């Protein structure tokens with residue numbers, strides 16, 4: 001019930017991936033600094049939240065009506081924080097959230113967590129690959145709820161990479177060794193994965209996510225507005 005409501009609210013804002021897990025599945029395999037809070041009880045219920053290309057339109061709509069968000073130095077992160085925090089608050093349950101964008105204290109190994117939850121498999125190119133969307137997903141946060149996880153079985157993910165010979169690892173290694181790897185190099189790593197190609201982000205979404213230039217976002221929001229009229 002908690003997760004259905006939480007997931008639906010996140011999804012309405014474009015964060016359309018939400019997968020339940022038990023906190024101890026993750027805490028048992030990572031070192032202490034990366035561990036999640038437990039409210040003093042190891043088997044708390046948690047949910048990992050992410051998105052596919054579905055984030056783009058709701059994000060642009062929100063940017064158009066919210067000048068503060070538009071002028072933020074990290075609009076996507078701010079948007080996710082606002083949406084996930086209010087979805088968590090609406091559950092009426094005490095919640096602790098760890099953000100994928102945090103580095104240092106409070107950091108979470110979100111790709112490993114995604115695999116343990118059964119959401120996406122960690123590929124040899126260090127990208128999380130979803131069964132339907134391939135690597136065209138982002139991982140945003142994990143919310144820990146102060147309730148006992150129901151009787152859940154840890155999923156065993158089948159690797160989509162085992163019988164794949166498309167060479168993402170080769171591309172990844174080449175790019176990693178370059179002295180000056182540019183965003184198109186990193187994009188080539190993602191494009192090397194054959195899974196979910198039909199769910200590739202649109203050009204504007206790709207350009208923003210790889211270049212992180214707020215001007216791209218402004219142009220996209222205005223263009224999108226124009227196209228809708």
Ligand code: B12
Pocket residue numbers: 034099100101102103107108109110111112122125126127128129135136137138139140176183186189190209210211
């Ligand atoms: C720091 C970071 C980076 C660093 C990596 C440095 C490093 N040596 O780890 C840099 C800046 C290079 C980077 C690049 C990119 N990143 Co990054 N990154 C992160 C971040 C914030 C933390 C990673 C980390 O240190 N985890 C903690 C350690 C303890 O976890 P770990 O399981 O032990 O280690 C993992 C990573 O360290 C990574 N890794 C290890 N060594 C290397 C070396 C390189 C060169 C890269 C790229 C990754 C990498 O793989 C490990 C798992 O296999 C995560 C979010 C998160 N919280 O995890 C996003 C994240 C992993 N990145 C992401 C993305 C999209 C990218 C880029 C495509 C970004 C871009 N737009 O250019 C590129 C290219 C990635 C690729 N594989 O092609 C996404 C992945 C989504 C997906 N579908 O898998 C994440 C999950 C963020 C998100 N919001 O979704 N990233």
